[in-house]
Amino acid sequence: MPPVAESALDVKGDFPIFARRFDGRPLVYLDSGSTSQKPKVVIDALAGHLRNHNANVHRGVYALAQEADAAYDSARSRVAAFTGAQPETTIFTKNVTEAINLVAYAWGRANVGPGDAVLITQMEHHANIVPWQVLCRERGAELRYLEVDERGELSLEQLDVELARGDVRLVAVTHVSNVLGTIVPVAEIAARARAAGAVSLVDGAQAVPHMAVDVEAIGADFYAWTGHKALGPMGIGVLHGRREILERMEPFLTGGDMISSVDFQSATWNELPYKFEAGTPPVAEAVGLGAAVEYLGRLGMDRVRAHERALTGYMLERLEDVPGLRVAGAPEAEARGGLASFTIEGMHPHDIAELADRGGVCIRAGHHCAQPLMSCLGVSATARASIGVYNEPGDVDALVDTLLAGREVFGL
């Protein structure tokens, strides 16, 4: 019955948390869309850095500081290489939210004005909505939305119509929807935006951990993602930017390390990427993220995707066994990342998640930081099961069992 083939990964043992038991039951973690669990190599890299190589970066003359510098630099190089980017245009932030805010403040305030428009989609995460609302309100610009259809897809025709209006300065889209799972054709969107003279930003939070991502090939001007969803630590995010744009931009956060020189009334800026990294960066977290992408690279992102796609297909199939359950978005695993948002007639998503937890199954319930999309779907919340490299068909079976048991508790 499980769909597993050569593509199947068997890596749960690499993740210490799965040794835990909850009321004697193993952990069934189906909330990787929210945050991923961490392999031992990542925890060890992070802790090992603190134990053996901790110093501040960028300035220390002594050997220990040079180790810290080398660790931080090499983490950046690995992270950049993992996504096909250059180290100098790979900026570490604290999360993808900060990365998008960086663009909204430092690029947006200088480049979006009255009469201009920012174009996003109905399926964005709040992190890719609210910064643009704030920017547009401040600058007298308009925030417009591309619609999402029944299958969770965008219309490139609508994109063309919007771009043809000639006022769009920025197109900001998610790479993979955190609610619908939709894989968005971001390279095509970035190309059309560019042809229309608009800058593009892709929110890759749900893409980078789950499929091979080549930011060079995608060709967006900005590509942002977040470490903690990619097997890395919390406290670190990534912004890849196009060099010419980053060079023309004023900095965002200011202070130490991002300057070239400071006098009483003015300062000049450091070179890329440091111009955008003010203050002491999360060095051990960068080292941890470096270990995470190295681990993913060793697994092979194509295998990761194949594994998760197969498992998603299995999940979509198995969820059909639950009466009254409806999955939002496209029905084929091929068209989506490794997640399924669903509702069950007669049960609120919070109760679904609570009852799943009775069986040791972790799923998420709520608006998933996508309230505008929820209103399009006509619900206030959904339950969501999302997959990581460590999941197995048995996890899906456990989910379905708890859903069926939950229905019984509710007398359905």
Add this chain to the structure above:
Amino acid sequence: MPPVAESALDVKGDFPIFARRFDGRPLVYLDSGSTSQKPKVVIDALAGHLRNHNANVHRGVYALAQEADAAYDSARSRVAAFTGAQPETTIFTKNVTEAINLVAYAWGRANVGPGDAVLITQMEHHANIVPWQVLCRERGAELRYLEVDERGELSLEQLDVELARGDVRLVAVTHVSNVLGTIVPVAEIAARARAAGAVSLVDGAQAVPHMAVDVEAIGADFYAWTGHKALGPMGIGVLHGRREILERMEPFLTGGDMISSVDFQSATWNELPYKFEAGTPPVAEAVGLGAAVEYLGRLGMDRVRAHERALTGYMLERLEDVPGLRVAGAPEAEARGGLASFTIEGMHPHDIAELADRGGVCIRAGHHCAQPLMSCLGVSATARASIGVYNEPGDVDALVDTLLAGREVFGL
């Protein structure tokens, strides 16, 4: 010869990094002003969280997520209690630099306008200079400086004169200078600022790890500090703010978790402190910082200060043994935090630090992110030795030995 008394702490063994050897020599770490080393309890708390309790915070219904929530909340409570603050007005940022930028953007842009002034001091770190330069340029306000005298001290008379001009909206001062070591009378400054209708911000980066700090007693409107200098992880900083001001402020970073509700064109904000924490926070880092302040609390901040003051006195005394060496700032340990910035006639600070490293002694050389102060001191750089809880008189002796040996290399 060593000055040690009952106050002496003997805790090097709590810090795993001191088990390392460099070319067979133990690590003599005198760069805690740059970043502190981490006790085992902090590294274990951080790694243990990732190993056993990792989940995203704020929303998860399942047991694991509730553990993560509880860990994050209790870290915030501990951190707030450590500095005499309330959890709801204790905001986690990525470092003190972000904390100050948060105030500059979110409070400053709404409250500082043409004709207004921001008042800082000549001994600020770039993190407490450049954000105000940017704000004042953008808003057409003036950035003015309180002078620092020979002893590294400010003049409260000059403060009164400046405040009497009636245009000062904000007074932003360091609590302890990272170059001169000066302990600034911040409570007095905050009180005078308030009496003059100005808001006050204190940069406590160099104070919190080294002495008992009670932000309630200090009474500043904002008090910011940084985890990595306080035995905690990198990637986490703290902003304490006055509730009424935080409540009136618009948010800074926007996105998930900081909203109450989002529709297509606008959003409303979450309650404090979440309104200022956009996106996934550094949960394990908060847990690590919680363990750090618990560790410091167990040592007792008065003992920490006594230990460091005694050691600073010893260091100031021993540095007199080095011909040509001049220490900047006040000569008494009583008046300063645990650090000494110095120059040696005939040797550049970079060379001093490089030669210190030959003896396994880590000190810092450069402008210490305080170029305006450097220009006041008439130098481009100094060497700086700075103390942490784990230092011992033998570390100071090792420093003096390497300085003397360095002079010989230079034929002095």
Add this chain to the structure above:
Amino acid sequence: MDDLYRDYILDHYKQPRNFGELDPHDLEAMEHNPLCGDELGVHIRVKDDRIEDLRFHGHGCAISQASASIASEELIGMELEQVGKLGADWMIELLGIPVSATRRKCALLNLKVVRSAVTGDHAWPA
């Protein structure tokens, strides 16, 4: 039997008491749970400084709906002054099930909206 989803909880969830609209009404409010986006509204008719009648409307999870339903039976007839003083404990005790930190807001949403209608205070009951 399930700790949380007791029979009476599910019963109140499935057949909530005092749900609907109340027109005319003297007081009203609408509040939402930021965790899930659920909204709950209330209409209140006042007589002699007491809640003469009350109706909730909106949707939510079993905990929030059952809380509202159970509370409604206590609230009708209560003095407005007393309503203003009701705290979280009152609601949690009334509900009679162990509510986790995460679900607390679900259980307290109805009290929040009632207090908001009566006192204008939008804070979560403490």
Add this chain to the structure above:
Amino acid sequence: MDDLYRDYILDHYKQPRNFGELDPHDLEAMEHNPLCGDELGVHIRVKDDRIEDLRFHGHGCAISQASASIASEELIGMELEQVGKLGADWMIELLGIPVSATRRKCALLNLKVVRSAVTGDHAWPA
């Protein structure tokens, strides 16, 4: 003997060659090392597309001063076109000591300022 602080390095540091001002001069530039704030300037006199004469000024650590002093002896007489092509390796080899990643900018500051004067390129030599 110390790896880094060889006799000839210290000699160049203490008695730097070609230090001072050069007036009149044809080209000049000033650059600084962001790590320590040290500044180094250069004056260059040009004849027949070559550096006829050159003087550095400013202060810095032993590595940056010795590099400037040692390089000055090679740069005088060099074709401008060739100067524009000089890379980091040239300087590091000329210096003849192992330079750590941190101190690299100290060693390359003089080449940066000379290239800046000759080509207008403010980048660090790669």
